[in-house]
Amino acid sequence: MGSDYYETLEINRNATDAVIKKAYRRLALKFHPIRNRESGSSETFTELGEAYDVLSDPRKKATYDKFGEEGLKGGIPPEFGSSGAWSSKYVYHGNPDKTFKEFFGGDNPFADFFTNDTPLQFGGLQPGVVKTQDPQIERDIHLSLDDLFHGCTKKIKISRRVMNEDGYTSSIKDKILTIDVKPGWREGTKIIFPKEGDQGPNSIPADIVFIVRQKSHPLFARENNDLIYKAQITLQMALTGLSVDVQTLDGRLISIPINDIVDPSYNKVVTGEGMPLAKDPSQRGNLIITFDIQFPKKLSTERKHLIKQALAF
Structure with missing residues (x-):
């Protein structure tokens, strides 16, 4: 039989x-x-x-x-x-x-x-026996300066191994992780999703950590909570005064008068026009305007004479 x-x-x-x-x-x-x-x-x-x-x-x-x-x-x-x-x-x-x-x-x-x-008993682990957790999985998340100024929501799809209902076999499944970006987050900010790594019968899933990386911006550089704006001006403007127009990240056009003589080390600080503070978005850093003075490449004899007269004290 x-x-x-x-x-x-x-x-x-x-x-x-x-x-x-x-x-x-x-x-x-x-x-x-x-x-x-x-x-x-x-x-x-x-x-x-x-x-x-x-x-x-x-x-x-x-x-x-x-x-x-x-x-x-x-x-x-x-x-x-x-x-x-x-x-x-x-x-x-x-x-x-x-x-x-x-x-x-x-x-x-x-x-x-x-x-x-x-x-150990096969019915389960004995007291005192602790599973070890897999090492953290770190991934970069690239955000624009506008994203970090206003805040936004990012959805990221991950694929991970999950245990099946039998508790012994596993399969690959997709999952969507949602990141609520807060206004004012800085480069290097970490967002941790606990135990979202691969599952296994004998280990604790790893934490998945996303690290903020800031994309470059065509107009502004960022230093902590301050925004740096470089204005290109002529030597005439540097000596006689000017007004700098800046399109802000929240869509406003502000005009900043410069009445001082602008030398190569001169900066203009506009209070409260920088990035929101992550801990208190109602507060903001500063806008710092730096200057790139464009000198003339050559001058005629007559113009040199006129400049000498104008600058004579």
């Missing part, structure tokens, strides 16, 4: 793949020769390996369900068969340890159940 693989694994014939895995895990741990030295445990362990090897493979399982062990091991009868894998004869490799290791992974499947040579 042939083997009943379902009976061996103590499951019904309509068992799902997850149920098959769960049953094999429970019984293989129970009857493994390392854990069970009773008479007959080795034979049972081998039977469990063969049963799982068949029922975990969709084609082997389909052949077994339709033709039984005789059809599986003897080949599908000619009137039903066709060329290829469906008509081949199944032979178990006879190494239940190989099946066991392939299921649990690694060369030492019992590594997860021993700590400092102390055996």
Whole structure:
């Protein structure tokens, strides 16, 4: 009489793949020769390996369900068969340890159940045994100066490995992480999503950390909470005065009169026209205007004379 693989694994014939895995895990741990030295445990362990090897493979399982062990091991009868894998004869490799290791992974499947040579109960971890968390996963998030001035919402799709319902297998799934960017955030600000990394049976998922990187802006540079604006002016303007028009990040056009003589080290500070403060967006840094003075490349003799007269004290 042939083997009943379902009976061996103590499951019904309509068992799902997850149920098959769960049953094999429970019984293989129970009857493994390392854990069970009773008479007959080795034979049972081998039977469990063969049963799982068949029922975990969709084609082997389909052949077994339709033709039984005789059809599986003897080949599908000619009137039903066709060329290829469906008509081949199944032979178990006879190494239940190989099946066991392939299921649990690694060369030492019992590594997860021993700590400092102390055996743990298979029903759960003993008190005092703590899973270690995977290292942080850091990713840059590039934001424009406008994003950091006004604040915005960014949605980022990540792909990560998550454990299936059986608790032993995993699959890759996508997830959307939402970042609410606050006005005034600076370069280097970190946004942490705890335990959103890959899941595993023997570790705590890593934290995912996004680090703010500020994109360059065509008009402004940023220093902490201040905005730096460089105005190009002529030597005449530098000496006689001017007005600088600046289009702000919030869409206003402000005009700043410059009545001082502008030398190469001169800066004009406009209070409260910089970046919002992250801790209090109602407060703002300053706008600092620097100047790039454009000197004439050459002067005629007459103009040199006029300039000497004008600058004579």
